[in-house]
Amino acid sequence: MCEGIIITNEAKKHLTNNDAIPLSLFEYPTTSGISLVLPDNIYVNAQFSGKYARSPIILDYKNDYFLNFNNEITPVKIIPLPDYFNKKDTDGNLYTNFIMSHTDRMRINPIWGCYFTCKYCDFNKERYKKIPFVKLKEAIDVALADKNIQPKHLLISGGTPKPEDRDFLDSIYEQVTKYLLQKNITTDIMLAPRKEKDLLKKLKSWGVNSLSINLEIYQEELAKKFNPEKAKISREFYFQFIKDAVMIFGISKVRSILIIGLEPISETLKGVEEIAKLGSDIVLSPFMSSENIALAHIKPPTEQDLIEVYEKSKIITDKYGVTIGPRCIPCQHNTLAFPNNSSEYFFS
Ligand code: SF4
Structure with missing residues (x-):
């Protein structure tokens, strides 16, 4: 996982349809690779570039994809990019500015950019903006109809909002969750702890399925260095x-x-x-x-x-x-x- 894979020219030719599509879209460091499915349903996002992608594991293709690790061969399935990866909405924005699908999940970031400055993340380098519900809904509809990846659920991920944008984000949580429940799609939310009384009860009442509340670094002195705003919480x-x-x-x-x-x-x-x-x-x-x-x-x-x-x-x-x-x-x-x-x- 951490050291990635080497991709042979033959595998690359098939993955990219002779350079017609990219190998992956670079977004977060943790999702920038290729999604592989190994035997026993082991899913791995394997990096293939960067100075630490130097593993001896080779992704190759001969009639089908396989991994070669010191001549030990493991068959592997590849999860493609969503078909909408280069498609644009009526305003000329790439849908991937609003949504991304990986394996069986769609992810939206209603706050693009981030109020926090975690040092292991690149999303806070993006220009901070709020994505309105109408844009998210359009992108969700496109992702749901995608022919390469059929999403089964949605994650509403960070960035973390500025304090004055929390109400905006809560209204997105509510609208998106309720919209998707009509389609039998569940919504999970990743959020930092907040002090507002009843926030958790409100999320539950809107139909949110689960929460991811990520401490990330336990040791307090290191947390101050690596994720200062979370340490402050x-x-x-x-x-x-x-x-x-x-x-x-x-x-x-x-x-x-x-x-x-x-x-x-x-x-x-x-x-x-x-x-x-x-x-x-x-x-x-x-x-x-x-x-x-x-x-x-x-x-x-x-x-x-x-x-x-x-x-x-x-x-x-x-x-x-x-x-x-x-x-x-x-x-x-x-x-x-x-x-x-x-x-x-x-x-x-
Ligand atoms: S809160 Fe999340 S999105 Fe924001 S900088 Fe930290 S890890 Fe990145």
Whole structure:
């Protein structure tokens, strides 16, 4: 995951339809690669460029796609880009300015750009703007009708709004969730904790399916460095908000990302324990380097680090009756999670 793949010319020729389409669209570091499906429904977003994409794993094509790792061959399926990737709306905007589909999920960013300045993210470099519902709805309709990817659910992701734009964002949460419920599509929301009383109850009453409340860095001194605005919210308030969310949405409907590779493993594991204790799932997100982020010089974690964090986290989450998420199997493509044939994991 962290070191990516090498793509042969033959595979590239087929993936790009002889250079007619790009290999991928660069957006977040964690979604900038190609989505692969390995045997046993293991979904992986594999990077193929950048200075840390240097894995010995080769993606090749001969009648079909396969991975070659030291001559060990693994068949692999490729999830294509959505067909709308280069299409424009009536105002001449690319639909991908408003929506993106990966595996079985659409993602919208009603706040384009971000009020926060997390150093491992490039989205805060975008010019901050609000995307009106009418544009989001048009893009959602296009994504739902896409012939390459049929989305089963929607994620409303960051950026985080300026305080004066919270009402705008809440109205988008409500309108989008209710609009999609008419089409039997569920909406999940990624948000930072907020103090407004009743926010969580309102989200639940609008029909929001689940929440992702991402602490990302556990160690407070490092959090001040890497995600200063989240550090200012405070770890205690994150935990209180997650606890309240679990009370309102229930176990399995709340999760929190921790990034592997930006703090000592022992600190990440303390974070896993504190969050699991609250009844929230954990999402382990390996740090992905990218030229566009402030932390471009930091190497991604090693395979050994990932194995250690995964195995120790599994013991902790089992102890508290929660899961290493996300529970939706195709959404695991950019996280450290594996379906294990249990009912914990599912296709949305
Ligand atoms: S809050 Fe989210 S979108 Fe904003 S900078 Fe941090 S990681 Fe990026």
